[in-house]
Amino acid sequence: MLYRTAGQFKTSYRADHALFPVRQDAWLLAFILLLAFVVFPMTANEFVFRALLTPVLIYALAALGLNILTGYAGQLSLGTGAFMGVGAYACYKLVTIFPDLNLIVAIMLSGFFSAAIGVAFGLPSLRIKGFYLAIATLAAQFFLVWLFEKWAWLYNYNSSGSIQVPTISVFGHPVAGPNATAIVQYYVVLVIVAVITWLAINITRGRIGRMWKAVRDMDIAAELVGINLMKAKLSAFAVSSYIVGVAGALFVFLWRGAAEPVAFDIPLSFRVLFIAIIGGLGSVLGNYLGAILIVALPVIISTLPASVGLPLSSAMVEHLNTMIIGALIILFLIVEPHGLARFWAIIREKLIMWPFPH
Amino acid sequence: MTRLISRMLLAGSLFGGLTLAGQALAEDAINVTNLSYRTGPFAATGTPLMNGQRDYITMLNERDGGVGGAKLVYDECETGYNTEKGAECYEKTKTTSIVTQPWSTGITLQVLPKTNVDKVPILAPGYGFSPMADGKVFQWAFNPPASYWDGASMILKNISEGNLENLKGKKIVLLHLDAPYGKEPIPLLNAYAEKYGFTLLPIPVGLKEMQNQSAQWLQIRRERPDFVLMWGWGAMNAGALAEAAKTKFPMDKFVGIWWSGSDADLKTIGEAGKGYRSISWSFPVSDSKVMKDIKQLVVEAGHSMLPREEFDYVFYQRGVVISMFVVEGIKEAQAHFKTKAVNAEQLRWGLENLKLDEKRLKEIGMEGMVPPFSTSCGNHSGHSGAWMLQWDGAKFVKVSERLEADQGMIEPLVLEGAKKYAESNAPWPVNEECK
Numbered sequence: 125m126l127y128r129t130a131g132q133f134k135t136s137y138r139a140d141h142a143l144f145p146v147r148q149d150a151w152l153l154a155f156i157l158l159l160a161f162v163v164f165p166m167t168a169n170e171f172v173f174r175a176l177l178t179p180v181l182i183y184a185l186a187a188l189g190l191n192i193l194t195g196y197a198g199q200l201s202l203g204t205g206a207f208m209g210v211g212a213y214a215c216y217k218l219v220t221i222f223p224d225l226n227l228i229v230a231i232m233l234s235g236f237f238s239a240a241i242g243v244a245f246g247l248p249s250l251r252i253k254g255f256y257l258a259i260a261t262l263a264a265q266f267f268l269v270w271l272f273e274k275w276a277w278l279y280n281y282n283s284s285g286s287i288q289v290p291t292i293s294v295f296g297h298p299v300a301g302p303n304a305t306a307i308v309q310y311y312v313v314l315v316i317v318a319v320i321t322w323l324a325i326n327i328t329r330g331r332i333g334r335m336w337k338a339v340r341d342m343d344i345a346a347e348l349v350g351i352n353l354m355k356a357k358l359s360a361f362a363v364s365s366y367i368v369g370v371a372g373a374l375f376v377f378l379w380r381g382a383a384e385p386v387a388f389d390i391p392l393s394f395r396v397l398f399i400a401i402i403g404g405l406g407s408v409l410g411n412y413l414g415a416i417l418i419v420a421l422p423v424i425i426s427t428l429p430a431s432v433g434l435p436l437s438s439a440m441v442e443h444l445n446t447m448i449i450g451a452l453i454i455l456f457l458i459v460e461p462h463g464l465a466r467f468w469a470i471i472r473e474k475l476i477m478w479p480f481p482h
Numbered sequence: 483m484t485r486l487i488s489r490m491l492l493a494g495s496l497f498g499g500l501t502l503a504g505q506a507l508a509e510d511a512i513n514v515t516n517l518s519y520r521t522g523p524f525a526a527t528g529t530p531l532m533n534g535q536r537d538y539i540t541m542l543n544e545r546d547g548g549v550g551g552a553k554l555v556y557d558e559c560e561t562g563y564n565t566e567k568g569a570e571c572y573e574k575t576k577t578t579s580i581v582t583q584p585w586s587t588g589i590t591l592q593v594l595p596k597t598n599v600d601k602v603p604i605l606a607p608g609y610g611f612s613p614m615a616d617g618k619v620f621q622w623a624f625n626p627p628a629s630y631w632d633g634a635s636m637i638l639k640n641i642s643e644g645n646l647e648n649l650k651g652k653k654i655v656l657l658h659l660d661a662p663y664g665k666e667p668i669p670l671l672n673a674y675a676e677k678y679g680f681t682l683l684p685i686p687v688g689l690k691e692m693q694n695q696s697a698q699w700l701q702i703r704r705e706r707p708d709f710v711l712m713w714g715w716g717a718m719n720a721g722a723l724a725e726a727a728k729t730k731f732p733m734d735k736f737v738g739i740w741w742s743g744s745d746a747d748l749k750t751i752g753e754a755g756k757g758y759r760s761i762s763w764s765f766p767v768s769d770s771k772v773m774k775d776i777k778q779l780v781v782e783a784g785h786s787m788l789p790r791e792e793f794d795y796v797f798y799q800r801g802v803v804i805s806m807f808v809v810e811g812i813k814e815a816q817a818h819f820k821t822k823a824v825n826a827e828q829l830r831w832g833l834e835n836l837k838l839d840e841k842r843l844k845e846i847g848m849e850g851m852v853p854p855f856s857t858s859c860g861n862h863s864g865h866s867g868a869w870m871l872q873w874d875g876a877k878f879v880k881v882s883e884r885l886e887a888d889q890g891m892i893e894p895l896v897l898e899g900a901k902k903y904a905e906s907n908a909p910w911p912v913n914e915e916c917k
Contacts, residue, residue: 170573171573171574174569174570174573175570175573175574220906273660280906282906283665283666283668283669283899284587284591284611284662284665284666285661285662285665286588286591286662288591288595288903288906288907289595290906290907290908291907291908291909301595301907302595302596302598302599302907303599303909380565380566380569380592381569381592381595381596382591382592382595384565384588384591384661384662386588386661386689387565387566389689423570426560427574437558438518438557438558438559438560439518439520439521439558439560441560442520442521442560442562443521
């Protein structure tokens, strides 16, 4: 009923290959974008911006980057946190060396640094696969975090060893630092994330994306049909690390405002990996669903008892939170091992037939 | 395990009941939220401090009905010592609570720039960023009664037996947590090393190596230092003490900062830790008036989450002292602004005008629990001085007179650090009125 596809005829291949072959999908997306661009900003307060909306978008972007590498190209990576760190430190150095540089430009440029590092650490992927590659990226994780700690030039020799974001204005409005308002930061993050997501959808649907998927499914077969494995794998590392680097720069500059090296340590990598896996490997939508589950849900749960007047101590709520999220993760993995995106796809298929299944 | 569960249940029921009661009395209530960490890798050292903070406030509510006619509401927001959660808690509590107690140097650094905009004072007693002592630059941040640099200076004074020239040619190892907190004393110790001609060797302990420090202690054995100073926290303290005992390092040459002096850490090695020293700006006095009242009105009345045997611990009673700083700030503000329900900006004034002299401490019933000190608009730390405590195998005892930090060495570094911070975070508002 809601998803009735009857009457939507495709008369050309072009129409059949469109991003939204079913009209309702386009409406749904339009509705979500309306929520994100108009409704949330009008209704949310500062806490909702800073604790829910902005982090969900940034984590979803990081997971999208990882998903391109792991979900589309099949190269498992455990170094996402460190690559985010490369983006963040690159952006920090860019804005401190060139104070007049536009912040948005700096964030976009900082992605190239992490892309370069990502390609360098992606080189072993030409020889090794699977778990062995995961260990190689784990080495990147440890090495880079160690470097963030030891190379004092990276944090401008601050005695605390951490990076602090000064107030940075773009076109006269403070966008980063203590004076920036949450709504401005949200909009900047939203626009960057939306644009990169749009690009990512089109890359993964096109020639390059198909090349990656072929490599993921069977690299020998892909090589036999004429795909250059080196090009395919390294381009996946480059695109993935670029997106992850941009996410890292956003993470520090438009959300946290300060970061110490340990912030980019392995728990961050795992968190992003969880988002990608729970959301669904090889999907773009899944990153958002996963980020909502892993990032937003704990915040919502932790505010719930107080808002309904349940007398629970905050430590208790934290214990419960860990248990609930853990149980949910296991539940979703049992119910649908292919992730929340696949879950949604099944619901959608059912809805198309509802209420008259064959 | 059962104790943990029962404690959790107790925590849930009692604490929840308390906050609920607090919320009902919205009028003339003052909310002082604590960013606590009763969970996570540092919970063991955090919990006694949180218990102390909570019990002092509970005691005041029970005994005096609050402070100056206003009920105190003590809430906790759990961070698990996680910076990200801490920032979230800050956002959640900044509109309700009149003070932010971040409880981690990482969280402090994160929220520090925001305080100028949000106008909520940060209280970071004995931790945080040492240059925060410069109140002209850090108008909203307070680190009474002493900063890490004060601590480092006092330790050096004590181990050199009052004459720093004695350190000439000596070798001192700084065993520190590889985090902003552990790196804090390095600039000052370097300045001392240069001036007095001793060798400083910082040995970092990564967060992943806290429990297994064999590599670090192998290095210490090879280097044969004259003293080992420790800036450790959580599991790192217990790890270092166990390793020192195992390698037979002489304990009387091993000195920790105030966060490395938890009874619980030393209890595990007991007699083997005899002689270990820790500088401290607080000392447990269980028969003081305040502690007696807490025992009677809170602990024995069943309002506390404290395991009984921890009542005499340094960390528990330090938590009590910390809450006292907040309450004294509120009292000063109430008197000055002639209002019951103090707001965040008024509390800032109060914390800037703390006058905790011997007389005042006696009135509160905290004689000997904290050295007397006072703050001003330019001095947000108070530089109270501290005592050297020594582990006698069963408990900590005072082994020194009150030590004073060498402000001649510290002040230029504070001013330089504050200036550098303000410059790299420009535009940064500076309190020009303060002379």
